[in-house]
Amino acid sequence: MLGKLLIRYLSRYRLALLGVLVFQLLSALAALYLPRLNADIVDHGVAQGDTGYIWSTGGLMVVISFGQILFAVAATFCAARAAMGAGRDIRRDVFDKVSAFSEREVSQFGAGSLITRNTNDVQQVQMLAMMGATMLVMAPMLAIGGIIMALRQDVGLSWIIAVSVPVLLIVATLIISRMVPLFRTYQQKLDAVNRVMREQLTGVRVVRAFVREAIEEERFRLANTDIMVVGRKVGSLFVLMFPLAMLVLNVTIVGVVWFGGIEVDAGAVQIGTIFAFMQYVGQILMGVLMAMFMTIMIPRAAVSADRIGEVLRSTSTLDRPDDPVSDFPAPGSVAFRDVGFTYPGAESPVLHGITFHASPGETVAVVGSTGSGKTTLVSLIPRLFDATEGAVEVHGVDVRRADLDALWRGVGLVPQRPFLFSGTVASNLRFGREDATDEELWHALEIAQARDFVSQMPDGLDSRIAQGGTNVSGGQRQRLAIARAIVRRPAILLFDDSFSALDLTTDARLRQALWRELPGVTKIVVAQRVSTITDADRIVVVEGGRMAGIGTHDELLAGSETYREIVASQLGAEDSGPGSQEREVRA
Numbered sequence: 001m002l003g004k005l006l007i008r009y010l011s012r013y014r015l016a017l018l019g020v021l022v023f024q025l026l027s028a029l030a031a032l033y034l035p036r037l038n039a040d041i042v043d044h045g046v047a048q049g050d051t052g053y054i055w056s057t058g059g060l061m062v063v064i065s066f067g068q069i070l071f072a073v074a075a076t077f078c079a080a081r082a083a084m085g086a087g088r089d090i091r092r093d094v095f096d097k098v099s100a101f102s103e104r105e106v107s108q109f110g111a112g113s114l115i116t117r118n119t120n121d122v123q124q125v126q127m128l129a130m131m132g133a134t135m136l137v138m139a140p141m142l143a144i145g146g147i148i149m150a151l152r153q154d155v156g157l158s159w160i161i162a163v164s165v166p167v168l169l170i171v172a173t174l175i176i177s178r179m180v181p182l183f184r185t186y187q188q189k190l191d192a193v194n195r196v197m198r199e200q201l202t203g204v205r206v207v208r209a210f211v212r213e214a215i216e217e218e219r220f221r222l223a224n225t226d227i228m229v230v231g232r233k234v235g236s237l238f239v240l241m242f243p244l245a246m247l248v249l250n251v252t253i254v255g256v257v258w259f260g261g262i263e264v265d266a267g268a269v270q271i272g273t274i275f276a277f278m279q280y281v282g283q284i285l286m287g288v289l290m291a292m293f294m295t296i297m298i299p300r301a302a303v304s305a306d307r308i309g310e311v312l313r314s315t316s317t318l319d320r321p322d323d324p325v326s327d328f329p330a331p332g333s334v335a336f337r338d339v340g341f342t343y344p345g346a347e348s349p350v351l352h353g354i355t356f357h358a359s360p361g362e363t364v365a366v367v368g369s370t371g372s373g374k375t376t377l378v379s380l381i382p383r384l385f386d387a388t389e390g391a392v393e394v395h396g397v398d399v400r401r402a403d404l405d406a407l408w409r410g411v412g413l414v415p416q417r418p419f420l421f422s423g424t425v426a427s428n429l430r431f432g433r434e435d436a437t438d439e440e441l442w443h444a445l446e447i448a449q450a451r452d453f454v455s456q457m458p459d460g461l462d463s464r465i466a467q468g469g470t471n472v473s474g475g476q477r478q479r480l481a482i483a484r485a486i487v488r489r490p491a492i493l494l495f496d497d498s499f500s501a502l503d504l505t506t507d508a509r510l511r512q513a514l515w516r517e518l519p520g521v522t523k524i525v526v527a528q529r530v531s532t533i534t535d536a537d538r539i540v541v542v543e544g545g546r547m548a549g550i551g552t553h554d555e556l557l558a559g560s561e562t563y564r565e566i567v568a569s570q571l572g573a574e575d576s577g578p579g580s581q582e583r584e585v586r587a
Contacts, residue, residue, distance in 0.1 A: 010086050087123070179299050380399075
């Protein structure tokens with residue numbers, strides 16, 4: 001997977017990679033030519049006392065050295081340009097893929113793991129591309145060129161190279177083979193640390209409310225210790241590799257000095273030749289060491305590439321149709337036709353046999369006990385999930401045949417846990433529609449019963465909102481989320497228990513404003529409070545994933561035992577009759 005990923009993304013930067021190859025070749029040629037000039041100075045200039053030759057050759061060496069530096073800088077620049085661009089493209093594609101996921105795929109991978117894959121894992125591949133374009137290109141040039149130049153200097157000492165290079169490769173292979181599984185484990189442990197950290201930061205108020213700081217600190221300590229143990233094992237292998245490599249290098253140099261000295265003493269070669277041979281041996285082993293360093297990075301990058309590939313290869317269950325329908329025959333209509341839904345791996349369906357409809361402009365409420373499947377039911381309308389049985393029709397078209405962008409443009413969703421983005425009140429409201437005017441924002445806030453508290457903020461619409469809306473109360477967050485959905489001007493509004501944080505008075509005013517200002521908008525309301533849904537055109541009662549009744553408030557009080565139990569649990573069994581219920585609601 002690593003090779004495919006690098007080829008796919010680095011191929012977009014062919015010109016930069018060509019520059020790397022050219023500049024690295026020039027730099028390697030300069031590095032290989034310098035020892036030859038050094039040998040000439042020793043053997044000819046120093047031996048013959050020719051000062052002019054020494055100055056002229058030394059000057060040439062200085063020029064070549066500066067040229068080598070410039071070539072190396074240029075090669076590094078081109079490599080950085082290609083690697084950073086590839087990293088940017090990978091992150092963009094991973095983000096685009098994750099953005100198209102349904103909640104099923106997000107849950108399957110885990111939010112923490114997806115963040116790690118798009119940051120740390122991409123960074124590992126990006127660094128490999130960067131180092132590979134420099135070290136991995138230079139290493140064979142130095143090693144092969146060094147061998148050729150060393151043999152030209154003294155064939156009699158070539159056996160030292162033939163021994164030292166295989167020994168170095170064997171050492172590297174033995175150590176790296178033990179690193180590969182450790183790198184995979186390390187990335188998994190990193191996912192665990194990110195998951196624990198994310199949970200603790202997101203649920204910090206719950207942790208403090210239940211005085212769980214010590215327990216959560218222990219959870220993090222265990223996850224942190226696990227990654228430390230794996231990292232220490234990897235570090236131990238690193239520590240072992242480079243001393244062994246340097247041992248081979250130093251022994252090789254000692255061998256060259258020892259056996260080269262014997263040849264010099266016998267008059268077979270000159271001292272400059274031995275100096276040059278030593279430098280070439282150093283370049284050969286340096287090339288091997290650079291390759292070894294890259295082979296250390298490759299296993300970890302390969303693990304990261306596999307994890308990135310899992311995301312890029314994943315297919316969202318929200319398949320876009322080949323011939324999408326964007327011209328809807330009945331805007332604002334919603335119909336469930338014998339709909340069922342089962343979560344992956346679940347033993348039983350969450351929903352089964354759900355059938356009802358909502359005409360444009362109608363209000364349909366969904367009520368039921370906790371865990372009865374109300375939120376799942378609402379999530380099927382904007383196609384956050386796909387029904388596993390039956391069909392969900394929105395705007396008169398099966399959502400699986402509808403153009404997703406057109407479908408989402410016509411639906412405004414206020415989730416059970418409203419989320420606000422870091423920015424301002426205005427930027428959060430314009431998340432619904434970017435071209436909304438300030439007047440439209442204030443009008444939406446007025447409908448959502450949020451105008452009063454927003455106008456009291458220091459900067460009004462420009463007041464800052466922290467990430468997640470943590471600097472406003474739960475009720476204010478809900479009303480801002482409702483205003484955001486209204487700004488969208490959708491044909492269908494979905495309220496997933498979106499009034500739970502509001503007091504009864506604000507709840508009543510909000511509903512009256514919605515019904516009055518948006519008469520033509522279809523409203524699907526999931527609610528826990530019976531008083532919120534008594535005016536609905538139809539109420540769907542869900543129990544255990546099945547429909548336990550459908551009708552108006554009065555019809556259900558008369559004919560649905562489940563609905564009567566819900567009313568009785570909230571308003572008292574003795575006052576659960578139709579007349580008393582209406583009196584209680586009006587009161």
